[in-house]
Amino acid sequence: MVALGLPASGRAQSPQVTVDPPQLRVETFSGQQHVLITVRVDPDATPVVVIRRPDAEAVFNRKVRVGPIWLNSGRVHITGVPALLLCFSPVPVDALLQRADIDRYLLDARAVRQALHVEPAEFDAPAIRDSYLALRQEDESYRFADRGSDAFEAGEEPGWYALRLAWPTRAPTAMYAVSVYECREGRVVSTATVPFEVARTGLAAWLAAQATDHAPLYGAVAVAVAISLGFGIDFLVTFFRRRGARHGRQPSKRSAGHLGAH
Amino acid sequence: MATQIVKSFTTCLPQTGDPLVTILLPVAGISINLFVLIGAGALVGFLSGLLGVGGGFLLTPILMMLGVPPTVAAASDTNAIVATSSSGMAAHFRLGNVDLKLGTVLLLGGLAGSAVGVQIIKVFRLLGNADVVISLTYVVVLGAIGSYMFVESLQSLRRGSLAPRVSTARPSGTLLGRLPCQMKFPRSGIQHSVFVPFVLCAMVGILAAVMGVGGGFIMVPMMVYLLRMPMHVAIGTDLFQILFTCAGLTFMQATTNHTVDLLLALCVAAGSTTGAQIGARVGRLFRGDQLKVVLATIVLVVMVKMAVDLVASPANLLSAVKGAGH
Numbered sequence: 001m002v003a004l005g006l007p008a009s010g011r012a013q014s015p016q017v018t019v020d021p022p023q024l025r026v027e028t029f030s031g032q033q034h035v036l037i038t039v040r041v042d043p044d045a046t047p048v049v050v051i052r053r054p055d056a057e058a059v060f061n062r063k064v065r066v067g068p069i070w071l072n073s074g075r076v077h078i079t080g081v082p083a084l085l086l087c088f089s090p091v092p093v094d095a096l097l098q099r100a101d102i103d104r105y106l107l108d109a110r111a112v113r114q115a116l117h118v119e120p121a122e123f124d125a126p127a128i129r130d131s132y133l134a135l136r137q138e139d140e141s142y143r144f145a146d147r148g149s150d151a152f153e154a155g156e157e158p159g160w161y162a163l164r165l166a167w168p169t170r171a172p173t174a175m176y177a178v179s180v181y182e183c184r185e186g187r188v189v190s191t192a193t194v195p196f197e198v199a200r201t202g203l204a205a206w207l208a209a210q211a212t213d214h215a216p217l218y219g220a221v222a223v224a225v226a227i228s229l230g231f232g233i234d235f236l237v238t239f240f241r242r243r244g245a246r247h248g249r250q251p252s253k254r255s256a257g258h259l260g261a262h
Numbered sequence: 263m264a265t266q267i268v269k270s271f272t273t274c275l276p277q278t279g280d281p282l283v284t285i286l287l288p289v290a291g292i293s294i295n296l297f298v299l300i301g302a303g304a305l306v307g308f309l310s311g312l313l314g315v316g317g318g319f320l321l322t323p324i325l326m327m328l329g330v331p332p333t334v335a336a337a338s339d340t341n342a343i344v345a346t347s348s349s350g351m352a353a354h355f356r357l358g359n360v361d362l363k364l365g366t367v368l369l370l371g372g373l374a375g376s377a378v379g380v381q382i383i384k385v386f387r388l389l390g391n392a393d394v395v396i397s398l399t400y401v402v403v404l405g406a407i408g409s410y411m412f413v414e415s416l417q418s419l420r421r422g423s424l425a426p427r428v429s430t431a432r433p434s435g436t437l438l439g440r441l442p443c444q445m446k447f448p449r450s451g452i453q454h455s456v457f458v459p460f461v462l463c464a465m466v467g468i469l470a471a472v473m474g475v476g477g478g479f480i481m482v483p484m485m486v487y488l489l490r491m492p493m494h495v496a497i498g499t500d501l502f503q504i505l506f507t508c509a510g511l512t513f514m515q516a517t518t519n520h521t522v523d524l525l526l527a528l529c530v531a532a533g534s535t536t537g538a539q540i541g542a543r544v545g546r547l548f549r550g551d552q553l554k555v556v557l558a559t560i561v562l563v564v565m566v567k568m569a570v571d572l573v574a575s576p577a578n579l580l581s582a583v584k585g586a587g588h
Contacts, residue, residue, distance in 0.1 A: 031284045060580035131579040170329040172291035207288035219516025230348030233535040
């Protein structure tokens with residue numbers, strides 16, 4: 001049980017959204033991170049919560065059939081849709097909103113399918129759009145509350161909701177936006193958005209900085225560390241093997257005979 | 263003083279998971295279960311230790327499946343192979359299984375082949391049919407090597423011969439024997455024109471460059487069957503050239519693309535170096551011919567999978583581009 005609060009004077013302006021923690025600082029060994037999103041909407045309204053990562057161009061190989069063979073032929077550039085889109089609502093979105101608003105705010109797969117822009121235009125086809133959506137849902141970049149979200153919990157007081165979310169481990173460190181859409185009578189009547197940053201810290205942040213700021217040194221160290229690890233493991237194995245031999249077991253010359261290549 | 267609207271929920275922010283289980287990869291920017299990474303490395307290392315194969319062609323797809331961006335997966339995989347191959351090479355070197363002279367020629371051939379391969383693939387990409395050329399070439403090469411190896415090993419097993427059939431005679435009566443710049447490679451017990459290993463390794467280098475894999479599972483059979491090297495020397499010498507090739511590749515990837523994830527590579531390498539040692543010990547339980555049958559079977563399985571992938575309808579019409587992260 002946790003008590004969460006929002007400052008208010010009299011009737012608080014709705015909708016409101018808070019994210020706890022406001023910034024997710026991910027360290028090398030942070031483990032699975034969770035965020036708690038608390039929203040407040042008018043008592044007679046229902047919220048839809050959306051987490052977005054700004055639009056970014058995605059590039060894919062396109063597979064086509066030539067005779068009996070499938071081969072990659074050309075690159076497909078997809079724009080106009082978020083790189084990450086997680087939608088949550090206590091009830092299915094199409095039960096809350098009219099199609100126009102669902103499309104406008106990209107709140108379901110159909111809306112995203114319509115909104116995405118495929119280049120070059122001659123590659124644009126329904127199958128390509130479906131493939132893009134399937135890929136994004138597979139890698140958990142897109143999630144839609146088609147059947148409502150179990151993670152939503154209504155508060156004791158009307159209009160209060162909490163959404164507990166295990167932060168997707170595949171979601172990269174970046175700046176995200178958390179939005180709440182206040183839905184009433186089939187329409188979005190109001191929205192609120194807060195930024196939400198997922199940032200590296202500690203060793204991970206330092207290593208990421210070295211990889212870009214001191215690339216030659218980083219590359220040399222990466223090679224040196226890998227070689228040291230390889231020789232180190234070999235040394236340890238040899239050491240323990242010899243120690244074992246001293247205790248009565250003979251080391252075999254064949255023992256390293258199959259250490260492999262790649 | 264503003265009042266505080268306080269609302270209680272049964273939902274609470276849970277404690278983070280076991281911090282040692284999930285690791286944030288600094289360059290990839292994602293978190294992955296540490297034991298899955300080590301396990302994937304161990305599996306690949308085990309195959310490597312057992313059979314002398316199992317680097318790039320297996321590990322990169324596994325990492326991509328785990329959500330690592332393709333560029334980071336390929337570069338970090340190369341860095342992990344540096345660790346595995348140095349561990350293996352050290353052991354082989356102690357046992358006298360590394361032919362430094364031949365390894366140097368192979369290394370030069372591999373580098374030349376890689377450079378040519380990059381140019382060839384550029385031309386095919388311009389023509390728009392690079393992938394089908396690559397895939398068909400690979401299927402043919404793997405099919406030929408795998409089939410020959412499989413049949414030859416089975417025949418050896420039937421004969422019950424324990425020693426590998428290796429001809430160390432100078433191929434003076436053959437076309438290869440009349441080539442210029444004949445060179446003796448005492449460690450391998452063979453004599454060839456320097457152009458033979460150079461060209462063969464260059465061809466593997468071309469394939470490795472266009473397919474983005476190390477080429478070990480082509481290289482080792484080629485050294486055994488075409489250069490007539492003993493199996494153990496072939497593996498040791500292959501590791502020698504792989505170590506240098508992958509070290510160079512890691513450095514280039516780190517400086518040009520910034521895609522080497524050191525933590526990812528170390529986690530995978532921790533598994534793969536250990537797995538290689540286990541695989542090597544398990545390998546002692548089998549005869550060389552038996553291992554060749556297993557290797558040939560793996561090569562044929564990879565070939566069949568590639569052939570099926572070429573003709574089967576794909577689950578998705580889009581696939582990740584190795585040159586683009588997400």
